[in-house]
Amino acid sequence: MRSLLALLSLAFTAAACAPEVDLSQIDAQSGAPPVFAASPDQKIKIVGSSTVAPFSTTVAEQFGAISEFPTPIVETTGTGGGFKAFCQGIGPDQPSISNASRPVKPSEIELCRKAGITEIVEVKIGYDGIVLANAKGSPELDLTKAEIFLALAEQIPDGQGGWMKNPHQTWKDVADHLPDMPILVSGPPPTSGTRDAFAELAMEGGAEEIPEVAALKETDAALFAKRATTIRMDGKWIDSGENDTAIVQTLMKNPDSIGIMGYSFLEQNLDRLKGAHIEGTDPTFEQIASGRYGISRSMFFYVKKQNLPLVPGIEGFVSEFTQEDAWGPTGYLVEKGLIPLSAEEREAERQHALAMIPMGADS
Known part of the structure; x- marks a missing residue:
């Protein structure tokens, strides 16, 4: 059993993802959690709101240009479609961030929970x-x-x-x-x-x-x-x-x-x-x-905290999005139409986001 898991770990490390391996079957047979390994060229996957997408795309391009990480992939699916994709599961091939032009619904949180996604970080980014x-x-x-x-x-x-x-x-x-x-x-x-x-x-x-x-x-x-x-x-x-x-x-x-x-x-x-x-x-x-x-x-993005060890750069992307040169009153996102939060809200949201505090954990 241990040798099987070791071989799978090596396979994931070499390939960054594992299209040929049915992880759910391995889990059922061994009782062990699925094995993932982060690859340095694994791209952050972002889905969701068409309204928030231009802001995420701009940050993604900036992040890809100034960091060691590849430029994240931003897909426009609509807020509801984004949460549906986001809540499919945990892993490097799953979306790590979902853009939203409304707060997540309780039914969407429950959908995530059923897929084992229990640590979701909410970040309010501004107004529209x-x-x-x-x-x-x-x-x-x-x-x-x-x-x-x-x-x-x-x-x-x-x-x-x-x-x-x-x-x-x-x-x-x-x-x-x-x-x-x-x-x-x-x-x-x-x-x-x-x-x-x-x-x-x-x-x-x-x-x-x-x-x-x-x-x-x-x-x-x-x-x-x-x-x-x-x-x-x-x-x-x-x-x-x-x-x-x-x-x-x-x-x-x-x-x-x-x-x-x-x-x-x-x-x-x-x-x-x-x-x-x-x-x-x-x-x-x-x-x-x-x-x-x-x-x-208000507009938001939501981070799948359980993907942090699986997809490199998520914390850096969040930091880039929430720094003053991006979402502040003179930041580059204002040029795209973002209406900033107040200075106090921005500071509170940034600290909350960088600490990766899941929803409900600070209530």
Whole structure:
């Protein structure tokens, strides 16, 4: 038995990974844990949010250029898809970091736990606004959250105590002050953290501003959540995949179209796009950072601590991401659209991240 494990260890060391070995079968036969060996050329694998991906990619390129480690691989899967991949297991071939544009859900933590992943480090990296953007030259929009809900919800109050299928075809149908422009919104799919945040902050926030819908929250919270966050699927909303660049292209082709995206993508395309005002506030760096812009959120990445001895460089990558020249007010990530945490938050998050304190360990 010992000789078998020794041979496997040598095989892993030579090959960096072991596509020919069924580790689960070895574990079942020997009772010993799977054997992994770190290889110096093993790349950090990062999955998850399309909104956070540009920041991770920039840090990865910088890290690869200045360190002894290879440049990490960043894959855009959406926040939900990222956690699904992240929670598959422990090992050098598994993702070590998952980007997220919302906090991890309890169900995702449980998925990880079932795969033996019990030490997850949460790092909040900054803020982002969710914007409703359209092409420059298209009509200006100043929307309330309630108007967003009334435009995009699958069902809305019928005015007689019941519910009806959303009848609104144009923005002017929703409110007289809005342009007579067809409702046509391109947005991220259900696997996206941007979609989750939009549903919670804009749709649910708008539902709470409508008395008939808000009253439902008091009597049936589950039904309220369903009514508030279920987006109409009659052609007025189009899932555009985990690619904000594709949404930008759609907006350029159709001046009537509106796109849901993170502020960073708007900021990178200000020569072509403009963002709708939300309740009189425009989506700018300053307004989001101050908390005045009404559809904003925190962004995160999550580290699989159990992969630290298996994939070289993870701690160095985390250190590079959380140093002031990267995520500070004058750091290179701000140029990519990151809205920094406060100085106090940055210091606390960096110390927490460098200490690799798993979620729940300091509570």
